[in-house]
Amino acid sequence: MSMPTHYQTLGLPEGAGIDEVRAACNKALQHFIQQQRTGAPLPMEDFEALQAARAEIGDPRRKARYDQELAARRASGDGNRTTPALFSGATTIAPAAKPAPSQNADEVSEHRFQFTGSGGEYFRIWITNLLYTLLTLGMYSAWAKVRREQYFHRNTLLDGSGFDYHGNPVAILKGRMLAGLLLVIYSSSQRFFPWPVYTGVLLLALPLLPWLVQRSLVFRARNSSYRGLRFDFHGSYRTACATLLPYALCTIFMLWSAHMVAETEVEPEYTPQSLRFQIAEDMTQTNHQETTPPILLAQQEPWETGADDGARKSVDELAGILAKARQEEGAKESARKKLPSPDPKYAIMMLLSILLLSLCTPWFLYSINRFRLNHLAFAHARFRSHIRVGAFYRIAIIAGLMPTLSMTLVAILFSVSAAAIGAGRFSAVFISIFLLSGALLYLGIFSGQAYTQSQLNNEIWNETELEKYHFSSDQSFQDLLLILAGNFLLTLLTLGLYWPWAKVRLARYRADHLALLAPSGALDEFAGQNSTDDRAIGEEIADAFDFDIAL
């Protein structure tokens, strides 16, 4: 009737300890091998069932959840099969597994991704990486990157097997050195050359951008594997250009007009400064750049794939320019209100370009994700994505409303309290209002982030398939909000030390809420030649310009 429980598969009493489970798994596997050797192999379904059991109740965290589910099922009277005694002999693989697959070989089951890493472990890797990188003046960072990637790849399991990362540290180091050199040249050109020269440099470097993105997608894909088969990326430079350049041009136009406005002076509190804060915060999602296997890549904030270098860079740029201008002008002079009016031509141009940019951004995210997913392959199998541009706009609008709402609330709060406080004696009240509004602002920002991340992930993965198999993603806004806000607070309070835990927490959430829907055994049927890639230069440059030197 109903499927046997995993305990039944292993011939264990329900709720058996984790060690017992593991021992039973090994014993059963051995038995399986024995049979194979003697020329009387057991059916593959048994092996599937065994692997499924190991994945589910061989892991303490999942086991706890599974046990709860079992209890709930029993309580609701759904499962009256409470007789583990049926399978006492662990020398045979649970016979109950045999009748089960007879139902329908094509029946789709849900293979959940699983992340087995823990914050403590990753902390130890992270701190060692950090120390060695400091001691070697950065040389070790390439090896550090490989260790970090491996940790996150290998601890991500699907149907009992882990992903793996194969980046070559020497290649990465070479790429990093070149990238570092370029970064120094670039940032000094930004500092030391007048704006027009710098814009020229930006324009000249423009054709390089799609190349970097394309190379880095190839590098990441080809250096990730699952069950011994590599991923691959088939997107061409030309497609990358078509995807990225319009947006990059848009961004440069905005930067240019913003700069012109800053040059001709606008009310400083109002201009680019506040704008910068907003965009910068929106754009600076936590950076999980490379810590997930490519198959999970879209789990990242889409504007973080490195693919949107343009967008992110532009924000950095803008932030840089404005911070510079601010520092020079504002460090000593705190209050300045009366100013010559700005050149309206540039102000209008800036507003227009910002409008244009915000109109384009969802479309850009949509096309970059299509580019990324539709050219991704696992062995010979291609990914296909049917994401809808409408969904991107819907998500962007709702997510955009959240910070706006919180800012409006803060504004109201301030004006009300200013009126209420009126004359004197305000310190305590004022401070609490100040703190409250700070919290509100951050809440708005994190809500926007959490909403975008969760909904985009769901949209992307629910509309993407690998060959004929679908994915399912069910991240929730509230969960992610709690995680993002908690991570931020704890990281802040611990001066950054919580960072490894934060990363692990997020990786775990992301894995837990992604699944591949395929008939059991379907995952065994991929095949293909492996392409490898040792040219890390594109990826490293893209990373460097993303400011991703995090360890």
Place this chain on the structure above:
Amino acid sequence: MSSSSPCVAVYFDGQSSRRHPVELAAEAGVLQVAGLAEIRRVPLAAIRVSEPQGRAPRTLRFGDGAYCEVEQGEALLDLLDALGYRESGVVRLQGRWRWSVMALAMVVMLLAAGYQWGLPWGAKQIAPRIPVSTMAQLSDGVLETLDKHMLSPSSLSPGRQQDLQRGFQRLAESDPELAAYGARLQLLFRRAKRVRGASGIGPNAFALPGGQVVLLDELVALKDISDDEILAVLAHELGHVRQRHGMQQLIQSSVAAAVTAAYLGDVSIAVSGLAALALESAYSRDMEREADAYAAATLLRLNANPEDLASALEKLEAFYAGKEKSAKEEEPGKYTGWLDSHPDTRERVMRIRRQHGGK
């Protein structure tokens, strides 16, 4: 050989995603993979064993793309032991909390030491290598911004300006090294912009890396200050130019900002920006000392008295002390000026007097 508990694994051939259950055993340093069509034997030298990474299964990779995935546990450890495999040093360290705590302490110490000593040292090495033309470009930009936002034209009489200008020329010409700065080595007169009743910048003079020295009217108008004292302050500023302190400072804060961005940028740009701002250095005590010493030497060379610098410092301090008192009663934090960027005035005055007191 060692047959304590058999080690079971899943074998992948590297050509397909199919799982093959296998059993691993070690025999004389050779790994035996049993359970495939035929037993596969691989010497340890041809196997890449993955590092233990949490609870993730470990992999034993063979040259041809095939590999075995093995759960961590006693059986695997025994097998690796029997094969004669040793974990790498990094891995052994990574596994221990005590090491992690030590590593953390070392990281903190390294960063602190780097910020305290390494960074200034590095900046000092690099600053002289930066071409004057680059610094000139940089300074022109800064000056332009300052003129636009913070400074207005001086209201000193042309005659007074000429006097001070002549004094400045004498100071500048007394040091041939300064000739490299060319026409940019000049004294500029400005007045601090007044904003809505706030007093803005107080009495101040500052040097830009390209060689421009800006003198504010407020300093010239300081009570009881003599021209000699003003020139002493200018000599001090020339010291900053000559020793390239502005450039050093710029390099230091750039590096500090890049490092904080690398470390905290992932958390929030706002936070990392704040951290960078906190680390941004004013001229360090050492730089001030160097500039004071330079000023004293220059003044002696021109037969002037280093005591002028000491008394100028005292007058500035007296001014700010008074302002601070009255400012605290009104709006705190309104005044920033020369002494803010020039710490430890007392100590500096005493040092100048100690070294040149006899004159």
